Amino acid sequence: MTAPDTLDNPLFARIWTFMSSHETDWLRDRRRENLAGLSGRVLEVGAGTGSNFAFYPETVTEVVAAEPESQLRDAALIAAAAAPVPVTVVASTVEALDAGEPFDAIVCSLVLCSVDRPQDVLRQLYTLLKPGGELRYFEHVASPGLRGGLQRVADATFWPRLFGNCHTHRDTEQAITAAGFAVTASRRGHQFPAWAPLPVSEFALGSASRPA
Ligand SMILES: C[S@@+](CC[C@H](N)C(=O)[O-])C[C@H]1O[C@@H](n2cnc3c(N)ncnc32)[C@H](O)[C@@H]1O
Incomplete structure (x- = not known):
């Protein structure tokens, strides 16, 4: 993959912050639901300002949170310091992550819409996960x-x-x-009323496993 290692997007960083x-x-509540029941070492990709960190259950022993955008990463570092579990924030796109010790679980929230090549990224996430490990997505x-x-x-x-x-x-x-991945649980819903003319309303929240 030829994606950069880090990103600078000051306008988006301000909007998202x-x-x-x-x-x-x-x-x-959706963030909490996406993380419920996780345990062990977790990789979170595109962590943004660290909005998920407060909701990791105490059964998680370590979160490695990759965030490529510099301003968002600064906010994530502050959120990491207040998290209920150890969180290490790293400066990296998902594409540039090194394959090290595979993770027990990987968390994606509102991020697979933003990567250039979701199919390649998902294949990479598959390799970063232990066999039998879980991908959680919202x-x-x-x-x-x-x-x-x-x-x-x-x-x-x-x-x-x-x-x-x-991309919506x-x-x-x-x-x-x-x-x-094998999807093991999934539900769909709408964040906003059906009549609201917004491109981002329907969501999928679920869990998929890397077959053992
Ligand atoms: C809409 S924000 C969501 C942030 C966070 N996941 C959340 O739930 O609040 C999208 C995030 O994806 C990150 N991102 C964009 N391209 C990425 C890539 N190639 N690898 C990793 N993160 C990426 C952005 O920097 C941003 O933090």
């Missing part, structure tokens, strides 16, 4: 119908530029399965 500091209870995903059309227009115009390369019309669960 503002959004992270105004998260709803609904979003915090991602907004492609919708059908009118909202799907809106997503395509947003993706082709302003949305990725404003929101750090976020991705079938992320299909990509997870295509990378070799």
